[in-house]
Amino acid sequence: MKLFRDIIGHQENIHLLQNAISQNQVAHAYLFLGPKGVGKKTTALAFARTLFCSCLTEGDACGHCRCCQQANEGNHPDLHQISPTGSSIKIDQVREIQKIAALKPYQGQRVIFLLEQVETMTPEAANCLLKLLEEPNQEISFILLSTQPHALLSTVVSRCQILSFRALSTAEITRGLKQTLNLGEKEIHLALTLAGGSLGQALKITQDKQLQNIRDETLIIVRNLKKLTLNEICRKAEELAASRDMLAVRLDIILLWYRDILLWQLTRNQELLLNQDYLTLIPEEALFYTPDRLFRIMSKIEQTQRYLNTNVNGRLAIEVLMLNLR
Ligand SMILES: [Zn+2]
Missing domain, CATH: 1.20.272 (Zinc Finger, Delta Prime; domain 3)
Structure with missing residues (x-):
């Protein structure tokens, strides 16, 4: 799991999130919009980790404390990740969120719900989520991820602080590939050719x-x-x-x-x-x-x-x- 300082690109968004934490103004709901594989989920997880970390250093998680380790291993009790079951996020999944949201945070001061591909929500699920978004709660933050803003309910979008994630530049992807893998020039060129500004995609391609x-x-x-x-x-x-x-x-x-x-x-x-x-x-x-x-x-x-x-x-x-x- 990456820390803020390991993320390639998206520096404006990262600063915005770090400022929200340091000024104690973390929003009730965020919507991260942008193409697939550019780093929306990586940034969301780094954000969650920073919110949980018990010994922040320079606006970033320490990476070592108990909270960081739990987040790293994917078993922090206050971080809930929700993704489509089958082709959509369904009403039962949002009802589950409702139940957890009614409780106090288990360990820290905040519960985070990270919802991926929110454009796949069924109308019932989206309306149910809307009710949750309409009741701001200091102890809960939602982070919604989507590649297709036009497919979302406008009432859901208007409840969120929106952060746009653009496709990465060639230089940024090159840096990401060099940092992550030991690659030759030819492979990097090919990956860049096909990745269309997505580091996730570029990494997948080079491993193939x-x-x-x-x-x-x-x-x-x-x-x-x-x-x-x-x-x-x-x-x-x-x-x-x-x-x-x-x-x-x-x-x-x-x-x-x-x-x-x-x-x-x-x-x-x-x-x-x-x-x-x-x-x-x-x-x-x-x-x-x-x-x-x-x-x-x-x-x-x-x-x-x-x-x-x-x-x-x-x-x-x-x-x-x-x-x-x-
Ligand atoms: Zn930590």
Whole structure:
């Protein structure tokens, strides 16, 4: 479990939370908004830990006291983490919160409820939570995490202090990867390419040794599309769609490939390219496209990504895309 000082990025939010603690103005409810994997939960846990710690040093938890150890081991009696069971947070889970909220803190001065993916709450659960948010209580703090503010009840949002978590910069992710793992430049580049400002995602990618191969293989298919017959395209589409999770990754790879080609055409600046190990191939590929065509290709890929987020047939979607790219 991280302390505030170990967190990459989000310094404004961290200062705000530290000030709230030092001025004894911790809010009844916080809503942390931002993309997946950028550090919302890490920050929430560091905040909880700092609130519990019995010997704070410079606005941060000490990491050693009994409270810190309990938080570290995930068994602090006053920290309750709630995440969706199945696909949503349900009314029974919020009723459980209600019961605990009616009691005094077990050990310290405050009970913390950390709710993840609050956008998945059923309407009953959200209304039940709203009642709790409407009754400020010095001894309780809620920290709600969400990637999709538009899916929340506005009445819930208006009860919370909102902290926005932006995607991390390339420099911040690089620092995070170097700090956490001992990585080569090539792996860091690949992780950055695919992570889209999410350190969590970048860490996952770098731990997946297969990914380098998957990218190379995907790009070979893409670059040879013009030579494939219809039958061959059908077969490749079937191969690519075999794993839905991996299909999403492959589409990211393809999108970033065309993005690089476009960027090269527009700027002739190698430093901007994400696929740094393809620097000789990208200018060659760029000869085959107009910028206009590249924009259209990228919007087709994004359209396919949106389709895949609904329940369409993955093989069919990628097949149509491949025909379009050809
Ligand atoms: Zn401590």
